[in-house]
Amino acid sequence: MAAEKNYLVVVHGIGEHTEASVKKDVKSVLSKISPGFNKNVETHAVVYNQVFKDWIATAKSDWNAAIDKLASTNHFTGAKDLLKKKLGNDNQDFLETHALDVALYLSTVGVKVQLEVALQLTELLQAFIAGGDTRNRRIVILGHSMGTAVVHDTLHKMIQGGFEDDRANNLANMSLRINSLYQVANTSRLLKTTIDPTTVDTSVRPYPGGIIDRMYNVNHKFDPVPRVKPFKVDAQRWLPETPYPDSMYQDIELKAVLDQDIHSLKHYLRDPRLHMPLLFELDRDFDLPRNFRAKQVEYDKTTKKLIEARLKKKVDAAKAKLADSARDVILAFLDNL
Amino acid sequence: MLKLKHYLIAALLFTSTQASSAEIGCATEFSSLVPEGNDLSLIDPRDLDDWLTALKDDDCAQITLDGYSDFAGVIDVYQPGTRLSPIELINKSAAVLNALNKVLSQEAFYGDKENRIRDLLPDRITLASVPDVIFDITSVDINGNAFFSVGKSRDAQIDQLLSYKQSCATPDSNACREWERFVRFFAAITFAVEDISESHSGILLENVKAGLTEYISDWDDYYENRKPQLPWELLANEVWNRDIRQSKYFPRPPKSDLVVFHPQLVYTRFDSIDSEIKLEGSILWEIVGINYWDRSILTGVSLVSSKLDSTDSMGLLLTLRNVYSLGVIEQDDDETWFVSVDLFDFMVDKKNEFAEKLNQNLESLEGG
Numbered sequence: 064m065a066a067e068k069n070y071l072v073v074v075h076g077i078g079e080h081t082e083a084s085v086k087k088d089v090k091s092v093l094s095k096i097s098p099g100f101n102k103n104v105e106t107h108a109v110v111y112n113q114v115f116k117d118w119i120a121t122a123k124s125d126w127n128a129a130i131d132k133l134a135s136t137n138h139f140t141g142a143k144d145l146l147k148k149k150l151g152n153d154n155q156d157f158l159e160t161h162a163l164d165v166a167l168y169l170s171t172v173g174v175k176v177q178l179e180v181a182l183q184l185t186e187l188l189q190a191f192i193a194g195g196d197t198r199n200r201r202i203v204i205l206g207h208s209m210g211t212a213v214v215h216d217t218l219h220k221m222i223q224g225g226f227e228d229d230r231a232n233n234l235a236n237m238s239l240r241i242n243s244l245y246q247v248a249n250t251s252r253l254l255k256t257t258i259d260p261t262t263v264d265t266s267v268r269p270y271p272g273g274i275i276d277r278m279y280n281v282n283h284k285f286d287p288v289p290r291v292k293p294f295k296v297d298a299q300r301w302l303p304e305t306p307y308p309d310s311m312y313q314d315i316e317l318k319a320v321l322d323q324d325i326h327s328l329k330h331y332l333r334d335p336r337l338h339m340p341l342l343f344e345l346d347r348d349f350d351l352p353r354n355f356r357a358k359q360v361e362y363d364k365t366t367k368k369l370i371e372a373r374l375k376k377k378v379d380a381a382k383a384k385l386a387d388s389a390r391d392v393i394l395a396f397l398d399n400l
Numbered sequence: 401m402l403k404l405k406h407y408l409i410a411a412l413l414f415t416s417t418q419a420s421s422a423e424i425g426c427a428t429e430f431s432s433l434v435p436e437g438n439d440l441s442l443i444d445p446r447d448l449d450d451w452l453t454a455l456k457d458d459d460c461a462q463i464t465l466d467g468y469s470d471f472a473g474v475i476d477v478y479q480p481g482t483r484l485s486p487i488e489l490i491n492k493s494a495a496v497l498n499a500l501n502k503v504l505s506q507e508a509f510y511g512d513k514e515n516r517i518r519d520l521l522p523d524r525i526t527l528a529s530v531p532d533v534i535f536d537i538t539s540v541d542i543n544g545n546a547f548f549s550v551g552k553s554r555d556a557q558i559d560q561l562l563s564y565k566q567s568c569a570t571p572d573s574n575a576c577r578e579w580e581r582f583v584r585f586f587a588a589i590t591f592a593v594e595d596i597s598e599s600h601s602g603i604l605l606e607n608v609k610a611g612l613t614e615y616i617s618d619w620d621d622y623y624e625n626r627k628p629q630l631p632w633e634l635l636a637n638e639v640w641n642r643d644i645r646q647s648k649y650f651p652r653p654p655k656s657d658l659v660v661f662h663p664q665l666v667y668t669r670f671d672s673i674d675s676e677i678k679l680e681g682s683i684l685w686e687i688v689g690i691n692y693w694d695r696s697i698l699t700g701v702s703l704v705s706s707k708l709d710s711t712d713s714m715g716l717l718l719t720l721r722n723v724y725s726l727g728v729i730e731q732d733d734d735e736t737w738f739v740s741v742d743l744f745d746f747m748v749d750k751k752n753e754f755a756e757k758l759n760q761n762l763e764s765l766e767g768g
Contacts (some may be wrong), residue, residue, distance in 0.1 A: 117623075118623070121623060125629065129630065169645075170638050170645060171641055171645045171654070174645065174647075175623075177650070178612055178615055178650060179616065181612050182612040182613065185609045185612060188605055189605050189606075189609070192601060192602055192605070219648070220649055221608060223648075224647075224648045225611075225650070226615065226650045227649055227650065227651045227652050228652070232607050232608060232611050234605070237604050237605070239601040257646055257647065
């Protein structure tokens, strides 16, 4: 029996993320659902925050150097004030925002992000092969939010694009395949830097168009982020090379609402519509309920229950208030007797 | 690598064997495909291919092996729409074959030999058999996908295929014995394909990693060395270098960057009064220019002006090593030379350094 684990590779979205924090988010949810998860699955996180941080640090130091240079010379006091205002304070707030991360990813800085992510993915694939018995093990990539765009653009370049002066240096002919790609809160079309991921030009498609066996497009009905420019394909047209497009590509729509943070990866993972196929694929000890479809449908009603519970709470409070005021009225009436 | 060689030698052995001259049809028994003795490695795979094709033929129905009905499911894999088609695995094995074909069609693998090694692994054979040899199909189906149990050793895989033998109508029949020989032969090929393709994937990944490492270091150099850019210059360069941003492959960093409204601190006068240098500073604006960050000394050139709102005083600025500048500007009908403050500081440092060294040398000379 193979002792080597299956791989789950997570590419995070916008925000402050470290390798440890991403792993913790994923493990905390999935190991609660399936106790064998940590034993059977090795969770890996691909991170790219540092690219943005480094860029921002360089920009800040360049701009401050320009200001300081002016400040050091008495001749330029007027210009100094102007520049300090323009470059220093005005931009401080913007530099801390997530909007900047998106803007930077869409700029040439995105190329550096893709290179760094590609290197991490390559090393993970190497480690996976080094573990041996690749035919019987599984490797799954999960992108979340901006991570879906990063995964798409990076994988496309790795699989088909190659390098500027060595286009043939790619993984198109690699026999090792990624078993599944889960694109969660899919923004790969909204934030694309290169080709459109919904066309047949992309190599991030199920085999034989790409090196992925199956792809799941997972979005929440009420999550506004992936709805701006939704990832929508007609599987028959998108996968003309295979006679089984519907079993190789699937749309999964989540409906349940647990809390306000429906865009978060944790909220997505808690939904059985996502974690059931994911765990079933990765964790050989995961016990898929016989009536799993019914359970998924049942879970969809979480929102309704939540709203009902809240309404009940409000009604109860109103009743109590009413009872209180009724008592006050009676007491006042008694006092006046 | 030893393994790979091993298979290739075996493969060459295959090619050296002549195919039997008798025509292969329904009636041909598997054992007759083995040219000498029991060495299955000497079977010409093309014969095997013909044999399987013949068995699939409708006219061959009456000669189909007794136990072959079980095997039929494997052959059915070819027919789209079969309910339990192990889609994923067919594709997997097709990829394996593909990769192998690619490996084998590279010159390095067969030098000046004929293009025959590839013929050793006819698609049909591998495609048809890999799924059941390697995987156990589980009946569970989630979201419409076929799933497969995992974690079998190679021996277990062979045993599973051999278990088909028990369903032979006559266990001792020739057909069942042929079946076993066929399975063992087949498993050997399948595992060879698996090992070769795994090492092939490893080679591809190693090449990609080398490329990535090189490009990342290039981009690091670019960010470290390029001429510092102010916000509006960053925006302008996004347009200037848009091809890089939108490229379908991993691009090298930009070769050039635009310079737009970039302020420069310069000294414009170097009067020597009482052996003291008197400097006059001013601010110049690089209106527009270009800088090639990776060049050795002279990296860029820009049009400069001392005023943003008039064209009265225009000049030319040269950028050295991405940061230092010097140039000439027309002011009051006079040509005025200037150097940037950092270049001046740099020169002063160099001058002091030189003077110090000279002094040291002189002292040592005097001492000597």
